[in-house]
Amino acid sequence: MSGRVIVITSGKGGVGKTTASANIGVALASTGVSVALVDMDIGLRNLDILMGLENRVVYNLVDVVEERCKLRQALVKDKKLPNLSLLPAAQTRDKSAVTADQMKKLCEELKAMYDFVLVDSPAGIEQGFQNAVAGAEEAIVITTPEMSAVRDADRIIGLLEARKDEIKEYRLVLNRYRPTMVANNDMMSVDDVLEILSVKLLGVVPEDEDIIVSTNKGEPVSGTDNIRSGLAYRNIARRIRGEEVPIMDLDVKNPTWMSKIVSFFNPTVRV
Amino acid sequence: MSKIAIISQPEQGVLIDVGGCSTLKEALEHLSGTLQSSNQFWKGSKVLFGLGALELTVNQAAQVLAIGKGVGVFPDEVFSSSAKTRAAFAEQGAKVIDKIPMSLPKIKLEMPKGDIPFAEADEADEQPAHHAANKKAPQAVSDITLLEVDTIEVDPEDEVEGQDKKDVLKESTIDGAPVDGAHLPQVLYVKQTLRSGQTVSHKGDLVIVGDVNPGAEIMAEGDITVWGSLRGIAHAGVGGNSEAEIRALNLQPIQIRIASAIARAPDRPRISYASGTGPETARIVEGKIRIQKSKAD
Numbered sequence: 001m002s003g004r005v006i007v008i009t010s011g012k013g014g015v016g017k018t019t020a021s022a023n024i025g026v027a028l029a030s031t032g033v034s035v036a037l038v039d040m041d042i043g044l045r046n047l048d049i050l051m052g053l054e055n056r057v058v059y060n061l062v063d064v065v066e067e068r069c070k071l072r073q074a075l076v077k078d079k080k081l082p083n084l085s086l087l088p089a090a091q092t093r094d095k096s097a098v099t100a101d102q103m104k105k106l107c108e109e110l111k112a113m114y115d116f117v118l119v120d121s122p123a124g125i126e127q128g129f130q131n132a133v134a135g136a137e138e139a140i141v142i143t144t145p146e147m148s149a150v151r152d153a154d155r156i157i158g159l160l161e162a163r164k165d166e167i168k169e170y171r172l173v174l175n176r177y178r179p180t181m182v183a184n185n186d187m188m189s190v191d192d193v194l195e196i197l198s199v200k201l202l203g204v205v206p207e208d209e210d211i212i213v214s215t216n217k218g219e220p221v222s223g224t225d226n227i228r229s230g231l232a233y234r235n236i237a238r239r240i241r242g243e244e245v246p247i248m249d250l251d252v253k254n255p256t257w258m259s260k261i262v263s264f265f266n267p268t269v270r271v
Numbered sequence: 272m273s274k275i276a277i278i279s280q281p282e283q284g285v286l287i288d289v290g291g292c293s294t295l296k297e298a299l300e301h302l303s304g305t306l307q308s309s310n311q312f313w314k315g316s317k318v319l320f321g322l323g324a325l326e327l328t329v330n331q332a333a334q335v336l337a338i339g340k341g342v343g344v345f346p347d348e349v350f351s352s353s354a355k356t357r358a359a360f361a362e363q364g365a366k367v368i369d370k371i372p373m374s375l376p377k378i379k380l381e382m383p384k385g386d387i388p389f390a391e392a393d394e395a396d397e398q399p400a401h402h403a404a405n406k407k408a409p410q411a412v413s414d415i416t417l418l419e420v421d422t423i424e425v426d427p428e429d430e431v432e433g434q435d436k437k438d439v440l441k442e443s444t445i446d447g448a449p450v451d452g453a454h455l456p457q458v459l460y461v462k463q464t465l466r467s468g469q470t471v472s473h474k475g476d477l478v479i480v481g482d483v484n485p486g487a488e489i490m491a492e493g494d495i496t497v498w499g500s501l502r503g504i505a506h507a508g509v510g511g512n513s514e515a516e517i518r519a520l521n522l523q524p525i526q527i528r529i530a531s532a533i534a535r536a537p538d539r540p541r542i543s544y545a546s547g548t549g550p551e552t553a554r555i556v557e558g559k560i561r562i563q564k565s566k567a568d
Contacts (some may be wrong), residue, residue, distance in 0.1 A: 010481045043468055044468075045486075049446075053528055053540060054485070055387075055525045055535035055537075055538070056386070056387055056526055056535060057526075058387070058526075058533065079538065091467060091468050091486045091488075092468050092469070092470045092488055094445075218538070
């Protein structure tokens with residue numbers, strides 16, 4: 001078996017890399033393929049918390065690299081999905097604990113064991129990022145519709161393009177999208193962001209309070225039905241697998257007086 | 272104050288460490304006392320002398336070796352952190368080293384097949400009898416055996432002027448950096464709150480006066496006591512001491528490990544940390560880690 005190694009990265013912190021990693025991991029595994037989630041944020045590990053697996057972590061990525069344990073021992077199986085595993089980061093070390101070559105080797109090993117290897121990159125463009133992209137062949141760039149996040153995403157895309165021998169494909173996920181703000185011209189629209197970044201769009205995830213609840217519970221939203229952001233992540237997983245799934249229509253059209261009357265009488269019709 | 276440690280490891284031999292002594296006179300007394308008290312013991316085993324940071328001249332080094340010679344012992348290796356002392360011993364034909372030769376045994380955990388079990392809460396109150404039984408004798412900790420610990424008060428007149436009077440810790444680490452001075456199973460007090468990513472490990476018993484936050488890790492060969500909330504990972508009895516205990520005023524750890532046993536917190540979502548559990552103790556009962564409430568009154 002030779003799986004696909006996909007790095008999830010953003011440049012800017014706090015845009016939802018780890019949340020996206022957990023959700024895409026769960027959504028992919030739900031489709032039946034085997035998935036390994038790799039937390040590369042050494043020293044600031046979070047992915048185990050989002051997955052609700054913190055209390056099962058015994059060994060970590062650095063232990064594997066430094067050969068204190070076998071790779072299989074460090075992989076923590078998900079509570080619900082037996083085909084989903086997490087390779088946690090070390091919390092008591094820092095980014096310099098591993099090298100890019102060691103990561104490459106590790107990704108090769110994981111590729112042989114899983115259909116998908118998702119690498120959650122730390123924020124920044126320093127060694128942590130370099131290590132995270134070292135073994136990857138594809139990238140998912142996460143950004144939010146904010147100038148600063150888009151600027152950092154642009155920087156990251158530049159760095160990924162510079163590695164075009166290794167990174168064959170990169171696509172964008174626009175996270176924390178607020179259609180009402182976009183309608184009021186208070187937020188960049190999907191088209192605005194794509195205009196600047198000129199990159200393939202993998203998905204748009206709406207802002208959702210359920211994300212906070214799910215983070216605290218340790219249950220990613222993509223594992224739950226009836227949550228809009230969860231559906232967005234499930235769609236993203238299907239697109240990663242090659243399915244043609246249209247981007248959810250999130251935009252609120254500017255209501256005209258005519259459309260207001262129509263929707264007043266027939267609320268299901270969206271004009 | 273403990274002045275001398277004897278550590279024996281099957282593969283590495285026996286280390287007689289008098290590095291805790293503040294004067295040469297004292298060190299010589301301890302060394303000769305130890306060698307003579309059990310002179311049969313040394314035959315056939317590899318013997319190492321540890322002299323810590325003591326500074327010795329060539330003559331003094333010869334004196335040390337003469338004491339060994341009296342009972343038929345010539346040290347295989349002499350450890351000293353002082354370059355002067357190492358040079359003196361080298362001149363006398365002894366092999367010198369500058370690193371502490373004995374180290375903590377490697378941590379081995381028995382990974383349970385399938386899921387890691389919960390730490391089971393035991394509603395029964397702590398039994399004092401059980402507690403007392405644990406404290407009887409110093410336990411043999413896996414392949415490190417403590418043979419003898421001597422405690423002698425320092426006569427102020429023995430002190431050399433300008434020499435550092437305080438005992439410094441060895442081989443304990445905070446955040447991976449060695450803290451000098453813990454050859455003996457002694458207590459390390461850490462008076463601070465340990466935050467995520469911070470670690471403390473110690474060869475003896477460990478007392479944390481403060482909280483241990485989620486993401487922090489504490490390890491000890493002996494017991495672990497947290498005068499505060501334990502919310503991170505605690506590993507007591509590192510090296511195999513299954514009698515070791517972990518106690519805290521508020522025991523809410525992510526994981527507890529005692530010797531090679533491991534238990535995890537239940538999966539209930541944890542948003543509120545504010546409510547305390549009251550003092551509890553975790554120990555191994557019939558091969559499983561159990562948590563017992565400590566009686567408040």
